[in-house]
Amino acid sequence: MATRRFVLKSGLAAACSVAAHPLMSTVTFAAAPGDHRLVVIILRGAMDGLDVLQPYGDPALAALRPSLSPGPDGGALDLDGFFALHASLGDLMPLWAAGELAFVPAVSTPYRDKRSHFDGQDLLEAGTGEDVPLAMQRSGWLNRALQGMPGARAETAYAIGTGDMLLLSGPAPAMSWSPDARLRLSPQAERLLGDIYHDDPLFRNAAGSAIEIVSGGGSDARGPTAVADFAASRLNGEARIAAFSLTGWDTHARQAQVLRPALSRLSASILALRSGLGPNWSKTTVLAMTEFGRTARENGSGGTDHGTGGALLMAGGAIRGGRVIGNWPGLGEGQLYADRDLMPVRDVRAYAAWALAGLFGQDRGRLEAEVFPGLDMGADPGMLS
Amino acid sequence: MAIDFPELAAIRLGYGLSPNQPPPADAAAVLASVPRAQSMAMPTTMADYRRDFERWQVIRKAQEKADTAPNRAAFQRIRQGMAQKPEIDLMRRIARAAIDPAGFGERLVQFWADHFTVRSKNFVSHVLVSAFVDEAIRPNLSGSFADMLKAATTHPAMLLYLDHNGSTGPNSVFARRRPERRLGLNENLARELVELHTLGVGADYSQTDVRELAELMTGMGFQPTGDRIYRPDRAEPGAEQLLGRSYGGRGTDGMGEIRRMLDDLARHPATASHLSRKLAVHFLSDDPSPDAVAVLETAWRDSDGNLPTIYRALVEHPELEATFRQKARQPFDFIVAAVRALGLDPLRVQRMEQKPRRRDFVNPMRRMGQAWQQPVGPDGWAERADDWISPQGLAARIDWALDLPGRFLDPLPDPRILLKQALGSTVSPALAAAVPRAESEAEGIALILASADFNRR
Structure with missing residues (x-):
């Protein structure tokens, strides 16, 4: 698509206007905060950690799960003699072998007992507990982290997809983009749009950026990894943080069938990031987190219901992977939360906070007070290499 | 540029111009749309919610007891039916807003429903959001603010949210x-x-x-x-x-x-100040002058929060023309304005099947940043123009402007005629010059609908 003319035109116009659009300025590359990349994937619907990372070495598992989480005997892939990986994530095994994949088996947000997806996701993205005023729950922790990054600009962080991402909402400038935007304009229409937006900086700059993004794309905008492909392309440019969400984890019935496509999408997305990022993968950390786990016991429909503790998945060349990080609370008598759910042994926010500290040099005091108010980060889990 | 009252009122206080209806002639014609918005022929009510809730309980229990294929199918059916409620509500609201000759009443429904934002947290309570609008907002549109406040605060949708x-x-x-x-x-x-x-x-x-x-x-x-x-x-x-x-x-x-x-x-006087400013921000400017707010605040205090008095002050506001095009149309307003400008049949829009309505309305609105009934927080939708006219938001509007007209209109209208229909005397010289130079009718129409002229009000 011929876009140069429009961009050139809007770029020139921006240069003359008082409030030059940050995306059009030319001094920005050096100002990008560091070389590390962070991708946060929100798994909406509550992923069953016990099926994804199957603790087959725990003697209580088999009785809780007659048909699900079968361990290596049922096709899962052994990781360390205690945990096995769900077969649908098999494509990620090379990452495990390369130390680029890790799991934390039993974490949660501070959200307890009510088990609503909406509230659970809000708290996961807000990064707060329920004890803070609602006003504080209205911005996302990634946005608050951005506010503490010198040199961060709109292009530094991307929320990708059409779902609202509370995670990146807030006062700090961040971009949002959906790769299915097409903007199939003829060169003439593009020129004419440039004309009609010329005297309106808001429209001129928004359209200029949009056309620039579309012309830089080129992947299949509707394919299953469109979002991850787009994330990789921006992270290879000036972006350092990307966030998107994947759905399909609410497996109340027939979990064996229902979970498969969701896991395949997650696996394909991680592999797309890896191949798309190329050499930059070595500086990348991916955190895939969900609002809460699911019941330890399988229900009568071959599924699981809303629970508490769940698993956190990490990937990337920047992590010290190939291992399961953190303690295992056990599934036996008296070890479950409320006698039904996996007991969370650590706040999932602590891992996100340590990632922000390690990747972007964020200060611990600020992380515990502003990014994740009320969090005690505890000891460094040593997840980054 | 002097703009006469009918065009100004249609664009700023309603959902824009339409080839099928003349714009409201005067303040009385604008205000006459408020009582029309007060009731629905078939309102959604708490009775609908209770019926859905009970059906849900029955099916859920049956399925828990026996996980059979018919039970599972029934469960899926009811879940899918409930999941569609917000989009059915959207289509009804688009039609309702597009069909009214003045539209001010429906704009107020939108304003107050946003002021008292509620959101559903599960499938079963989706219908509550529509019931809230039909039971707490619409019937209280022409009363005192106190009456609407009481209805909204005590409605089950608010208690749950x-x-x-x-x-x-x-x-x-x-x-x-x-x-x-x-x-x-x-x-x-x-x-x-x-x-x-x-x-x-x-x-x-x-x-x-x-x-x-x-x-x-x-x-x-x-x-x-x-x-x-x-x-x-x-x-x-x-x-x-x-x-x-x-x-x-x-x-x-x-x-x-x-x-x-x-x-x-x-x-409370602080309520009068807060709400007067909020009305000025929504209808006049993202940054209204103190004088502009004071006009509404005086009406609010003098009438003790009597909404029709305040609406009149807004309709007759001295800055209505001076602040023209300082607001960006939110995606819902943009879409309704386009339906009106193109002269589409609102009932045809309302009756669309699931697949086309998702393709043409539900999903595009999500891309534009306004997923129906899903604002992020209790403070509702953003007001500032730059929250909506982002690269993603504007790209979604341009895409929609390219796609939608051809799905409804064959042959496409002459863009030069549509320009007049959509914007009347308010067309900017740049747009007037650009539209006749478009290579195709589709692109000419897209230029009009994607223009700042059309997306601002």
Whole structure:
């Protein structure tokens, strides 16, 4: 698509206007905060950690799960003699072998007992507990982290997809983009749009950026990894943080069938990031987190219901992977939360906070007070290499 | 550029111009649209919610008992039916807004439903959001603000959304009998009531006020299967002090005292200031002048929050023309304005099947940043133009402007005629020059609908 003319035109116009659009300025590359990349994937619907990372070495598992989480005997892939990986994530095994994949088996947000997806996701993205005023729950922790990054600009962080991402909402400038935007304009229409937006900086700059993004794309905008492909392309440019969400984890019935496509999408997305990022993968950390786990016991429909503790998945060349990080609370008598759910042994926010500290040099005091108010980060889990 | 009142009123106070209806001739014609918006021929009500809830319970229990293929199918069917409720509501709202000749009443429905934002947290309660608009907002459109405040605050949709339904007085009979459940207050409704719905975040109130207010409201709650709205055994005993006045306490009427408190909050001068500014921000400018706000605030105070008086002050506002095009149309307004400008049949839009309505309306609105009935927080949708005219938001509008007209109109209208239909005398010279130079009718039409002229109001 011929876009140069429009961009050139809007770029020139921006240069003359008082409030030059940050995306059009030319001094920005050096100002990008560091070389590390962070991708946060929100798994909406509550992923069953016990099926994804199957603790087959725990003697209580088999009785809780007659048909699900079968361990290596049922096709899962052994990781360390205690945990096995769900077969649908098999494509990620090379990452495990390369130390680029890790799991934390039993974490949660501070959200307890009510088990609503909406509230659970809000708290996961807000990064707060329920004890803070609602006003504080209205911005996302990634946005608050951005506010503490010198040199961060709109292009530094991307929320990708059409779902609202509370995670990146807030006062700090961040971009949002959906790769299915097409903007199939003829060169003439593009020129004419440039004309009609010329005297309106808001429209001129928004359209200029949009056309620039579309012309830089080129992947299949509707394919299953469109979002991850787009994330990789921006992270290879000036972006350092990307966030998107994947759905399909609410497996109340027939979990064996229902979970498969969701896991395949997650696996394909991680592999797309890896191949798309190329050499930059070595500086990348991916955190895939969900609002809460699911019941330890399988229900009568071959599924699981809303629970508490769940698993956190990490990937990337920047992590010290190939291992399961953190303690295992056990599934036996008296070890479950409320006698039904996996007991969370650590706040999932602590891992996100340590990632922000390690990747972007964020200060611990600020992380515990502003990014994740009320969090005690505890000891460094040593997840980054 | 001098703009005559009818065009100004249609674009700024309604949903734009239409080839099928003349714009409202005067203030009276604009205001006449308010009573029309007060009722629906077939309103969504709490009875719909109760029916859905009971059906859901029956199916869920049946499926828990026996996981058979028919039970599973029934479960899926009801779930899918419920999941479609928000988009059916969207189509109804688009049609309703597009069909009204002045549109001001529907704009007000949009404004107040956003002021009192509620959101559903599960499939079963999707229908509650529509019931809230039809039961708490529409019938109170022409009364006092106090009446709307009371209806909104006590509606089950609000109680559920702001987590009030589980709020229990720590010293109530109910909580003391169940020490193991550690029941207690939830302050969300109380906080949003003062911070968002009435006084405003900058007003002079304290955390103690919020807590006392939360305690006063503890008895208020509902059961999906009953009509009762007050549960005395959950109420925190004793009187509560709010902004220097005392409410509740031994021997008083629980709901009566909550309503008296809401009347006082509605009447508070800070509420008049907060709401007057909010109306000016929504209808006039992202940054209204103090004078522009003062016009509305005077009307508010002089009438003690009588909404028709305030609406008249807005319609006759001296800055209505001076602030022209300082606002960006939100995606819903943009889409309705396009439906009107193109002269599409609103009933045809309303009756669309699931697949095309998702393709043409539901999903594009999500891309534009306004997923129907899903604002991020209780403060509702953003007002500022730059929140909507982002690269992603504008790209979605341009894409829609390219795609939609051809799906409804064959042959496409002449862009030069559409230009006049859509914008009347308000067309900018740049747009007037660009449209005839487009290579195709589709692109000419897209230029009009994607233009700043059309996307601002």
